[in-house]
Amino acid sequence: MSRLHDMGGRFGDGPVKPEPQDAPVFAEDWHARALAITLTSGALGQWNIDTSRHARERLAPLDYTRFSYYEKWLAGLVTLLVEKGVLSRADLVAAEAGGGRQKEGTGAEVAAPHPLAARALQAQEVAAALARGGPADRPSTIMPNFAPGDAVRCRRPGGNRLVAGGHTRLPTYAVGAKGQILRLHGSHVLPDSAAHGLGEAPEPLYAVVFPAMELWSAPEHPRDEVVLDLWQSYLEPV
Template identity: 55%
Template sequence: MSRIHDMGGRLGTGVVDPTDGYDFAEAKDWHKRALALNVACGFLGQWNIDASRHARELLRPEDYMRYSYYEKWMGGLADLMVARGVLTEAELASGQADGISPVAERAAKPGAVTEALMNGSPYTREAAAPQFAVGAKVQTRRPARNVKVPGGHTRLPDYASGAKGEVILQHGAHVFPDSNAHFQGEAAEPLYAVRFSAQDLWGAEADPRDEVVLDLWESYLEPAE
């Protein structure tokens, strides 16, 4: 069963407006503070980007649907901080720290932030040679689920589960989010760009000229029959 966040191809959620004109430079002040707080807390080293994504996925469905973008970020961050012992529910509720945090010494220093953001966090790794060559016909796993952790994080979208496509690019090996999100190790795997016909994903109403390209990890794929 897919979670509420896996909304690709789902009917009934309204039309996507690509011209909404949102400009972060003109965003509400709390949006900027929410982003800054998430970045600052990342310096504490208590979770990774995959765990933070999964934390947002775990929000209650009713909250996920009513929260704005940065409310989702803040909800996931609050849950992560409690789950990882950075603060307690009582501290969160009161807005007051109960003593000094055990990770206080890892707080971001102003001078280190720009360099860290510029360098980013590369997720390329060494791993076994890729199983699929460019041009290989593949089929995605069905159902789209984490095979290690029941109900766990995965980057295989539900709408592409069980679909047949073609490998068009090898990206090298990258950290495997299905494992990394649950602190079970990086378990790097080859990552591929896979091309699908829009009609194979969406049905006959899709334009036959359209294609969808997804970046998918090797264990999401098998040779197409």
């Protein structure tokens, strides 16, 4: 992930301020719409959750720092819609102007239905689609190298080893840190591969527990522990 996006455990960004327990689920009406359009666009089947995460972390640094949470979602979605050919830039300009879908380079409105129209998520299908979710557990030929109680270290250097500068779920603050296997979750899709269209490449996924002192030089509560879900290729034996 990008350095800007990889904010976990970083100093200097100020305290985390939890919202009140009675705060509304969505602070603004458009927040709910942003979530809805992101989920329904994903139902078109043109990308996966790792691709969408990578789209958000690729936002320009200036945009990433000034955008609110759901503005980041919408910006990432727009990137995916254009990159995957679902919509063109002309379509987006026409929609903003109140027009219809455009034929690239002509300005003429297209009467034919969108090629993905049949995959559009209908209102009566939403509840069942959300209930199904998007499970990422898959069978794998890669056998687990570790068992609960084993001592491990997050490999160094971190980052995506398949694509330079690519997506990964290994946070920078854990690179080189030593922890202990808490449990094996089974085999799951490897984000470093799936985000870039290289296949699901499932491998064992572990819950790994780290002492706070191992992750930060001066933790506020030294006896705290942090549990991270990490793929086998992120880890090495100690």
